[in-house]
Amino acid sequence: MHSRTELIMKILFWASGIAIILFLVGILFTLLSNSIPALGEIGIGSFFTSGLWRPGAYGEPTYSINNFILGTFMVTVGALAFAVPMGVAAAAYLAEIASPWEREFFKPIVEVLAGIPSVVLGFIGLVVLAPLIARFFNIPSGINALNGAILVGIMALPTIITLAEDAITAVPKEYRHASLALGGTQWQTIWKVTVPAAFSGITAAAMLGMGRAIGETMTVLMVTGNMIARPESFLDSVRTLSANIAIEIGDVAFGSVHFHALFVVGLVLFIITFIVNLLADILIHRKPEVNK
Amino acid sequence: MRAVSEKGRTKQWRGSEIIGYWLLRFSLILVLFILGFIIVDIFTKGIGVINWEFLTTAPRVGMTEGGIFPAIVGTLYVTLITIAFAVPLGVAAAIYLNEYAVQGRLTRLVRMSLRNLAGVPSIVFGLFGMAVFVKFFGFGPSLIAAGFTLGLLTLPVTVTAAEEALITVPRSYRAGSFALGATRWQVVRTVVLPRAIPGILTGTILGLARAAGETAPILATGAAFFLPYLPDSVKSQFMALPYHLFIMSTQHHALAVVRPIAYGTALVLVTLVTLLNLAAVLLRKRYRDKVAKGL
Numbered sequence: 386m387h388s389r390t391e392l393i394m395k396i397l398f399w400a401s402g403i404a405i406i407l408f409l410v411g412i413l414f415t416l417l418s419n420s421i422p423a424l425g426e427i428g429i430g431s432f433f434t435s436g437l438w439r440p441g442a443y444g445e446p447t448y449s450i451n452n453f454i455l456g457t458f459m460v461t462v463g464a465l466a467f468a469v470p471m472g473v474a475a476a477a478y479l480a481e482i483a484s485p486w487e488r489e490f491f492k493p494i495v496e497v498l499a500g501i502p503s504v505v506l507g508f509i510g511l512v513v514l515a516p517l518i519a520r521f522f523n524i525p526s527g528i529n530a531l532n533g534a535i536l537v538g539i540m541a542l543p544t545i546i547t548l549a550e551d552a553i554t555a556v557p558k559e560y561r562h563a564s565l566a567l568g569g570t571q572w573q574t575i576w577k578v579t580v581p582a583a584f585s586g587i588t589a590a591a592m593l594g595m596g597r598a599i600g601e602t603m604t605v606l607m608v609t610g611n612m613i614a615r616p617e618s619f620l621d622s623v624r625t626l627s628a629n630i631a632i633e634i635g636d637v638a639f640g641s642v643h644f645h646a647l648f649v650v651g652l653v654l655f656i657i658t659f660i661v662n663l664l665a666d667i668l669i670h671r672k673p674e675v676n677k
Numbered sequence: 678m679r680a681v682s683e684k685g686r687t688k689q690w691r692g693s694e695i696i697g698y699w700l701l702r703f704s705l706i707l708v709l710f711i712l713g714f715i716i717v718d719i720f721t722k723g724i725g726v727i728n729w730e731f732l733t734t735a736p737r738v739g740m741t742e743g744g745i746f747p748a749i750v751g752t753l754y755v756t757l758i759t760i761a762f763a764v765p766l767g768v769a770a771a772i773y774l775n776e777y778a779v780q781g782r783l784t785r786l787v788r789m790s791l792r793n794l795a796g797v798p799s800i801v802f803g804l805f806g807m808a809v810f811v812k813f814f815g816f817g818p819s820l821i822a823a824g825f826t827l828g829l830l831t832l833p834v835t836v837t838a839a840e841e842a843l844i845t846v847p848r849s850y851r852a853g854s855f856a857l858g859a860t861r862w863q864v865v866r867t868v869v870l871p872r873a874i875p876g877i878l879t880g881t882i883l884g885l886a887r888a889a890g891e892t893a894p895i896l897a898t899g900a901a902f903f904l905p906y907l908p909d910s911v912k913s914q915f916m917a918l919p920y921h922l923f924i925m926s927t928q929h930h931a932l933a934v935v936r937p938i939a940y941g942t943a944l945v946l947v948t949l950v951t952l953l954n955l956a957a958v959l960l961r962k963r964y965r966d967k968v969a970k971g972l
Contacts, residue, residue: 394862398777401769402787405836408829409790412797412805419808474704482701491705493958498712500954502890503799504919505943508926509715512936539711546708572694575701593796600798602893603919607927627800627893634803634897639812651804655797662796666789 416652423448423645432649438613438629440643448646450653452615456530456623460605461598463534463619464541468598469591472545473580476590479546480553481575499543507607510536515608524620526610531619533609537601541594548593548669552586553579585668592665596658602627626654716947723944726937732945740903740925741934745942750907751820751915752889752949755899758824758911759831759888764881766828767835774836775843776865795833799893802830806898821911823899830894831884838883842876843869845968875964879957886953890946892919902928918946 427448436449475495479488510532518527556579564574580587610622611632624632630647637644730744737743770787778784806826816822846869854864892900900920908915925939926932 391860391862394865395777398769398773401766402773402778402784404766405770405787405794405832406790408832409794409797411809412794412801415805415808416801419804471704471707474701475708478701478705482698483705491709493955494709494712496958497951497954498708500886500890500950501712501715502892502919502946502950504890504892504923505715505719505947508922508939508943509718511926513718542708542711570694572697576697596796600796600801602798602800603923607923627798630800630804631893631896634800634807648804648808651801655801658796658798658801659793662793666792 413655416648416655419645419648420652421645423642423649426642427646432646432653438624440633440646446642448649450626450629450650452613453624453626453629453650454653456609456616457599457625457627459530459616459619459623460533460537460601460609460625461595463530464538464598465591465595466534466538468538468541468545468594472542472590472594473549473587475542476546476549476553476587477575477580480550481571481579495543495546498539499547503540503601503603504607506536506540507604510604510608522620528608528610528622529620530609530616530623533605533623533625534619536604536608537598540601540604541597544597545590545594548590549583549587552583552590555586556582585671589665589668592661592668596661596665599661600627600654600658602631606631626650630654716951719940719943719947722937723940723942726941727944731941735905736903736938739931740929740938741931745918745921745938745945747904747907748916748918748921748942749945751900752918754820754908755824755827755895755915755917756885756888758820759827760881760884762825762828763831763835763884763888764877767832767880767884768839768877770832770836771839771843772865772869775840776869777861791833791836794829797830799830799891800896802826802894803896803898805829806894811898817912818897818899818901818914819912820899820908820915823895823915823917824911826894826898827888827891830891831888834884834887835877835880838880839873839877842873842879842964845876845964846872875960879961879964882953882957882960886950886957889953890919890950892917892923895920918942918949922946 432448432450434449435451436447438449438453439447479491483491511528514532514535515527518529518532519525520527560578560582561574564578565571569578605625606628609625609628611624611628612622613624614622616623630650633643633647637647732744732749733746734744735747736745770791774784774787778787803826806822806829810816810822810825811818814822850868850872851864854868859867895917899914900917901914902916902924904914904916922939922942925935925942929935
C-alpha cells in the first residue's frame with residue numbers, strides 16, 4: 386500500500402548519494418572543459434616554461450605558473466616544517482599523557498582554532514605578524530612567504546592534531562602494556578612504540594594538513610605580497626596558485642584566454658590536492674602493518 | 678589504556694625525559710596560546726567600535742564611517758541558502774549511506790568522493806561556482822549562486838555529522854520496527870530520524886559556521902565591495918562579513934583610517950563563528966554522553 390512512497394524515497398536517497406560523486410566529477414569536468422580553450426590557445430607547455438605570469442602584457446602575454454608552484458611549495462613546506470612536529474607532539478600529549486580534564490579542556494580549543502576563518506588569520510598576519518617579522522629580520526616589510534607559512538601552519542595544526550590523535554589512540558593497548566611491562570619508561574613507550582605504530586595514520590594526518598596548506602587561499606592572499614617574480618628566499622614576496630586565482634577571478638573578462646587560463650591554474654591546484662588527499666585516504670584505510 | 682598512562686605519569690618521568698614530557702605538553706599549550714592571542718587581540722582592539730550603531734547601520738563616507746549592518750545581513754542570507762541546500766541533501770545522502778545502501782563498491786565510492794570534496798581548495802569551489810552557477814545557470818553574481826557554491830563546500834560537514842548521528846541509533850530499534858511490519862521509509866521517518874535530530878542539528882550549526890567564515894568561494898559568485906541597499910531577492914548581490922574584512926584590511930584606499938572598522942568586523946565575525954562552533958561542540962558532547970549512557 387505504501388509501495389509508491391517507498392519507491393520514491395528510495396530513489397530520492399539513492400540520488401542524493403550519487404549526487405556526491407557527481408559533484409566531485411562535475412568540479413573536475415568544469416575545470417577541464419574551461420581549461421581546454423586556454424590549453425589549445427597557449428599550449429600546455431607554456432604554463433610550465435620558465436618566465437612570468439603576464440596575461441595582460443601588451444602583444445605577448447605569458448602564462449608561466451612555475452613561480453606560483455614554487456610559491457605554493459614554499460608556503461606549504463614552511464608551514465608543515467613546524468606544524469607537523471608541533472601537531473604530532475600535541476596529539477601525543479592528548480592521546481597518551483593528558484588527564485581527562487585536560488582532554489575536555491583542550492579538545493574544544495583545537496576545534497575552535499580550526500573554526501577561525503582564514504580571512505581573520507590573514508588579518509592577524511597583516512596587522513600583528515608582519516610588523517614583528519619586519520622588525521625581527523630588519524627588513525622593510527613582513528609581507529612575505531615566511532608570514533604565509535606561519536599562518537598556514539597554524540591553519541593546518543587542528544587538522545594534524547585531530548587526525549594524529551585518532552591514529553595514536555587507535556594503537557592497541559597491548560603495545561603499551563608490553564613496552565611498560567618490559568621496563569620501558571612512558572617516554573620510551575611513546576617515542577619508540579606508540580608513535581611509530583601509528584606512523585601511517587600520522588603520515589596521513591600530515592598529508593591532509595598539507596592538502597589544506599596547498600589549497601589555503603585568503604590567508605596567503607593577504608600576507609604573502611603576491612609578487613609574480615621568482616622568490617629567492619622566505620623573506621621574499623610570493624604568489625601561490627590559489628592566491629593567483631583569487632586575485633584575478635574578480636575582474637577577468639568572461640571567455641577570454643586569461644579567463645580560461647585561470648581554470649588551468651585551478652585544475653593544477655585540484656590535481657595536486659586530489660593526489661595528496663587520495664594518498665592520505667589510502668594511508669588511513671590501510672590495514673595496520675603489525676597484527677595483534 | 679588511561680589507567681596505564683595515569684600510573685606511568687606518577688613514576689615514569691625521570692631525568693632528561695621530563696624535557697620530552699614538557700616538549701609535548703608545551704606544543705599543546707602553544708595551540709592554546711595562539712588561539713588565546715588571536716581572540717584577545719581582536720577582542721581588545723575591536724570592542725571599542727562595537728555599539729548599536731555599528732551593528733545596525735550601513736557604511737558611510739566611502740566606508741570610513743558607519744557600521745556593518747549590510748554585511749551582517751548578507752552573511753545571514755547567504756548562510757541560510759547554504760544550509761537550505763546542504764542540510765537536506767546532506768541528510769538524504771547520509772540516509773542513503775547508512776540506511777538504504779548495501780555497503781560495497783558504490784558506498785565506498787560515495788564516501789571517497791565526500792572525503793575528496795572536503796579536500797578541494799575553497800578557491801576551486803569559487804571557480805566552479807562562477808562557471809556553473811553564475812554563468813551556466815545564469816544566476817549572475819548573486820546570493821543564490823554564492824549560497825549554492827558554499828552549499829557544495831559545506832556538504833561534507835553536514836553528511837558526516839548526519840551519518841554520525843544515524844550510526845548512534847541502535848540497530849535493535851530498526852530491527853524491532855521491521856519486525857512489527859514497518860517499511861524502510863517508515864522506520865527511517867519514525868524511528869531513526871527523530872533520534873538523529875541532535876546530530877543533524879550539530880551538522881547544521883557546523884555548516885553555518887563554516888559557510889559564514891568562507892571568503893574565497895564568494896569572491897566571484899556574488900559578494901560585493903559595497904552596496905547602499907540590502908539584498909531584496911536571491912538574485913541580488915550582497916555584502917558579507919568575511920569579504921568586508923578582506924576589503925577593509927587590504928583593498929580600501931585608506932587602510933590605516935579604517936583599521937578600527939576592520940577590527941570591529943573581525944570581532945563580529947570571530948564571535949559569530951566561535952559561538953556557533955562552541956554550540957556544536959557542546960551539543961555533540963551532550964548527545965554523545967547520552968548515547969554512551971545508553972539512553
